[in-house]
Amino acid sequence: MGETNDVRWLDEWQQIAWRAFLAGNARFFEALGAAHDAELDLNIGEYTLLVQLSEQPDRTQRMSALADGLVLSRSRLTHTVTRMEQRGLVSRCAADGDRRGVNCRMTDLGYEALVAAAPGHVRAVRRLLVDVLDPEELEALGRIMSKVGTAARRELSEGAADC
Amino acid sequence: MGETNDVRWLDEWQQIAWRAFLAGNARFFEALGAAHDAELDLNIGEYTLLVQLSEQPDRTQRMSALADGLVLSRSRLTHTVTRMEQRGLVSRCAADGDRRGVNCRMTDLGYEALVAAAPGHVRAVRRLLVDVLDPEELEALGRIMSKVGTAARRELSEGAADC
DNA sequence: GCGTTGTAGTTGAGATATCAACTACTTGAT
């Protein structure tokens, strides 16, 4: 449509930064996943879900809020929660006030699994990220990725609106 | 084993940085994937694979080198290349010198697909990352993630050796 | 009230990813 045909390609140094971001990311998550597989009973997604629940009152949160918080599609969350429910880590119950709503609640077993996994997880995050960087670097990474996330979020909600 | 039981939990500010990294990342790749889905015939993985091939002599590279370069498991690369081969984007042929080896080569059709996708891809990368950050920030991100990637790579190869 | 539109969550089919074998070849030691 209103698009012009000329593209501003990336400069050499931008290419380098972009590729370092891509590759570093891939390796980081590969290694973190490997650490979880090796010593923990929860994969990264399951662990993160339980952390999120552990911070809610009554260890309970609406499915939609959980999906937003974890940046997961509704469908993916449904499937994940179904699997975790079968393992007894979480349970579902009706949300009060809105009969469409479903609450997801961390069970005692889920809490035990979280407590058991936490040390290994945190050690891995330190080994692979926090202790690898100087404090200023870690702080900068957080600030930068927060900016990036905000931009992405804006684009995603705009995209949903422009139909 | 020789592990002590006490864990150095993350400080508040470390938590904040780590979570911003996680969430920013998730949102960024979600948005980049959405941009590819919306306007391009190649998803991010396929696009990246073709870029990698386009930079090799004769647009050809050994499967194992390709897997290393893209930070993909051998198995995943095999499946991906099989699908792309069925679409005519790449072709396989025997590597010379090592009869176990297989070369992956980008076809003319693959090249056309890459050329067609490149502008949209680069625009999305700019919109979502490069143009969102100050030059110093982008440069810092590249440097930091390169450090992280190196640490992860070291851990992964150590892990393979310690058996 | 009644219809329209929007939201919450699920479902199932198809696409993709992972994991553990497996084949075929190479390398190096004896």
Added chain:
DNA sequence: ATCAAGTAGTTGATATCTCAACTACAACGC
């Protein structure tokens, strides 16, 4: 030469993810 160990790549079963319906309820306008 022969054998053991390592490397390259594939395979297929299983697990997980995605996408497009679909159900059920809520909210709003009239």
